[in-house]
Amino acid sequence: MTATPRLPVTLSVNGETRTLTLDPRVTLLDALREHLLLTGTKKGCDQGQCGACTVLVNGRRINSCLSLAVMHEGDEISTIEGLGTPEALHPMQAAFIEHDGFQCGYCTPGQILSSLSVIEEIRAGVPSHVTGDLEAPIPLSDAEIRERMSGNLCRCAAYPNIMAAIRDYLGEGA
């Protein structure tokens, strides 16, 4: 039996430098969950269909199950663990609690990271399927937000409450 070949990779995870030696088949998702024990990033399908594994890579959201960890040499990875703590919640996390934007909580880290990215994407003028005028500034409308959040499935179907949480967060003038 030959040993599985492994490759070194250095990532910055929530601002901390982490060096791992990994089987090149390990996804970014499993590197976080199984090797760094950062299990806040969830595995809901492992095939890019649910958004539970959403993380930020160099500031942009991706499905971490669709990306191999060794491709991320030097990248900055932000996960839910870096956003806020139970004692010092990020305002979006507080809004999710206030509006009951989850039931089982399994899709929730992905929903929260996506919601923050969605707001930035709209503000940056990145168009979506529902964007009308591509020249004009894009409104932070319910339709725009819902469209861009649609990669994050919630089987508990907390969708109306998630929208209420995002609205409330925006109302706080974030």
Add this chain to the structure above:
Amino acid sequence: MIGQGISRTDGPIKVTGRAAYSAERQDAGPTLHGYILGAGIGRGRVARIDIAAAEAAPGVRLVWTHENAPEQGPAEGIEGDMMDRTRPELASDRINYYGMPIAFVVAESFEEARAAAGLIAVEYELEPGAFTLSGFGPDLNWRRPSQAGDIDQAMREGPVTLEETYSTPYHFSQPMELHACIADWRDGHLHLYLTAQMVNQLTTGLGKTLRLDPGAISIDSAYVGGGFGSKIVLHCEAVLASLATMALGQPVKLMLTRRQIFTLVGHRPASISRVRLAATPDGRLTALGHDALIQVRTDDAWDEGVSSVGKALYASPNRLTRQAHQALDVQPGEPVRGPGELPGLMVLESAMDELAEKLGMDPIELRLRNDTQIDPDKRLPLSGRRLADCLREGAEQFGWRDRPTRPASRRDGRWLVGYGVASSMRGHYQTSAEVLVRIEPDGFVIVRSDMTDIGTGTYTIVAQVVAEALGVPMSQIKVELAHTKHPKGNGAGGSWGAANTTVAADRAAAELRARIAVVAGTGYNDIFAEVRRHFPDGIEEIGKTLDNKDDPNYRTHAQYTYGASFAEVGVDIDTGEVRLRRMLGVFAAGRILNAKTARSQLIGGMIWGVSAALQEAGVLDPRHGHWVNGDFAEYLIPTHADIPAIDAIMLEDFDDKANHLGVKGIGELGAGGTGGSVANAVYNATGVRVRDFPITLAKLLPGLP
């Protein structure tokens, strides 16, 4: 305290990613990883299986097939409680359904296990299988009949009659957390970190399968990422991970893939219904018939009670509801949210809408006219029967009077707009449960129960009830759930968990108050000071609920929860695309324990109804018996973009026939008839009646005006 919309106590750890779900538990330390190879045919046997290459692959610790897997308790017949049955895996060369495990690999890493599974060479001996629900045949063996009068004669006499056939597809629960287990065999004891809706119930079947005393099995399901019925019975991940840790002496983690969950966890069976209704010209039902043909397996009989909803929803002097089975070669069926009533109400409430149209009547009026205070099936008074209140209140709040009275009569730009209504109803059950409440002298109350919180808010509502009962702040209550070491209840399932657990907890708290009163009177200010003084080691009591059949309350009344849902849809005039525009549900479900979490759960259920009407359908390949659309890309469930703002109103209610707290359940109720209201709205918008669910554009397009 009880009823207040208090935010979930587990919220902070869930929104920060700190709550550890089964596969995320670190209690057992580093684990080995398992991977299942499923059968690539729908029926037949494994003729030859070669595992040599897999065994020689890097990191592999074990490869099992039916030829070398450990001996297990044999499969048991379908009689008896489905919770107690064995579930032997890799027990023979037989393949009973597509995806059934034929090999299991354990390796040092997930990647190694998965790759090794791909090296296993299999030759099959294919047998023809039955994969198509064909419709009512001539030799039907009717089950669960509930009958009154003579429905055939009533149908002949009419004068207004309706007889139609409807079909509902396979549904899958598919909670977001994958089915997973970490098994750790340590010092003769098996520790499982399992995603499960009930824990103590699983040890009997698992013990018999593993040939282990159930007392040597612990199951911990502290956080569960959704269940919807799919985490009730024992599944292969618990069995295979347990066998492997017992063989290897190291902890083993096994997470099913999303695709595997479509084959290794049960589905809601497909059904075909024949509904017969007759009424007088003023809308009094004279006949109500619902025959349902349900898919089953020959060696398993999960009997989705599609026809049962017709037993007690409306009064009719002539009534017949019954079910027949057709066995197909797919995996065993299992509970999926709203078992029986989700498909059953969608069908029956569509038929009622059709009848209302034939009568030229407001569909709400037709339902009100056939309301009943006596359960037509059990012939007992119905407690808390407030269907009419739900319908009236909803009509008012939704603006029902503005509905388009003629189908296909309202346009809004490119959208045809329609309104629909449907009733909901769900049986209320009480089962035996015990909960321990303990007051510690150090100023904390501990509540222990094996009940789970699968997103249902159990941690929160139990704390609310005990806080109110003992007069202490919620912050001083620690709720410990979902472990086999805690007092046994009946878990989360069947919408009974909240009532069982809170009623038992309240009774324990009442016992504690009584014991404290004996020594301290009732005029004390600080319960903890009295406990310190009189019970320096702390004081605890166990409260109980009885099974319905042993509780006198349940002999005098029939118990259900009620609701009405109202939907407005738009249908694109050219493409037939259906969009939900708004929706309201009004519910009477006893006393509500937490206005916030209950509303969320009801809305979630309603969205399941929307999904059943418009999207969800498992497609079984009629030639090979595999699930054609077995993943989240193709088994469509609602996304953010599909769902507008939805509201759920809970009527002020208290059902003293259910229990002293007046509480019933809400887990299934939201889903109830919601699908029917959407279907009826689509008809109202388009004039096209689709009786084969879900209502997709292809079925609407040919009939669009």
